[in-house]
Amino acid sequence: MTTEATATDLQVFTENWLDWYRAQESRLADPHGFLAITGLHWLDDRPQRFPDAPGAWHTGSDGVVVDLDDGEELVVDGRPVRGEHRFGVLPERGSVHAVWGDAVIEIAKRGGNDIVRPRHPDAPLRTAFTGTPAYAPEPRWAVTGRYIPFDAPRPTTVGAAVEGLEHVYDAPGRIEFELDGRPLSLTAFPGHGVGALTVLFTDTTSGVTTYAANRSLAVEPPAADGTVTLDFNRAANLPCAYTDLATCPLPPAENRLPVAIEAGLKIPRERGGS
Structure with a gap:
């Protein structure tokens, strides 16, 4: 691939990410968001x-x-x-x-x-909202994974941003992937739309540069062979990252990744982020 083609690909990748980021911010700051x-x-x-x-x-x-x-x-x-x-x-x-x-x-x-x-x-x-800090998008954080459905959806109980509250989701399967040669996996919950998935996770940046409790990643429906893309550049904050008046779910224990995902949205300024 030529340097010119690589630069063009990176520009398109960045513009697509900016469209996603602006849509996230717009929904958050809606007059009734x-x-x-x-x-x-x-x-x-x-x-x-x-x-x-x-x-x-x-x-x-x-x-x-x-x-x-x-x-x-x-x-x-x-x-x-x-x-x-x-x-x-x-x-x-x-x-x-x-x-x-x-x-x-x-x-x-x-x-x-x-x-x-x-x-x-x-x-x-x-x-007073002025926007959410974020890592610059990098293609290396868009990784290919494989979705493995469970024999039957598994009821999965997770905690919530509100102490004492619990949420129960029927997890349809898990996603296996690698980062820098390290095998990892994430339990997936149903997403928005038929076949779509949602992943809640933390990693070693959580509480340091990213919100401590959780981040969320939307995943498109898997291909026929189970292939999915995990674009961690689009790791989003849930509402509890901004306000104590949210009841957001926490990730299941197995979704606490032992690696640093230096991508996606950072700690909001409302929580002391910069």
Whole structure:
């Protein structure tokens, strides 16, 4: 391969990475993205009021209910609601979003618990956001691996950014790969889209230059022979890297890599990164 071709390939690789990085930052800083969250409220059978959401909220066997006072209104599925509104029983990791003025009220289930998580565009974390530090993209960190499906999905329990909370995922298989000649593997969870995978991991940069608790890597559906690409340049931060108001899962123990992955997103400035 000529030097000119190599330089062109590197330019395309870098431009593609920049497109990914900008999309990550845009989703994060959306007016109702994770940086706009102002509270993480845990529901039980006692009606509770919160300073950043209208109404009194409770949950039970029939799901989440809000009682709105006179003059209070939410818009759910494009329809204004007043008085009592029942959101019903939410599935695990499911969410419903209700509009309140310029805010969005997220109603969700995480770790078997119903929560209310308001998102306000003027949240200080969002308005002060200046971007996430990242390693410069390098092709050496885009490695080929082999996906090995399990005989049946394995229920895998992992911890969460919130102490005492647990998440359970059905892991469909693992990915084997090498870095600098060292054999490694990662348990994979279902990703977004049919056949896609997600990997949660830490490595020896975690807590040093990258966020201590976790990073996430999206993996395209494996080829017919099981081949996948692990592009660690696209190792992303989960919301808990920026805010304590997130319930992100932690990696399974076997995904704590004993190598330094000096690629992808670094510790956010909001956590002291530079």
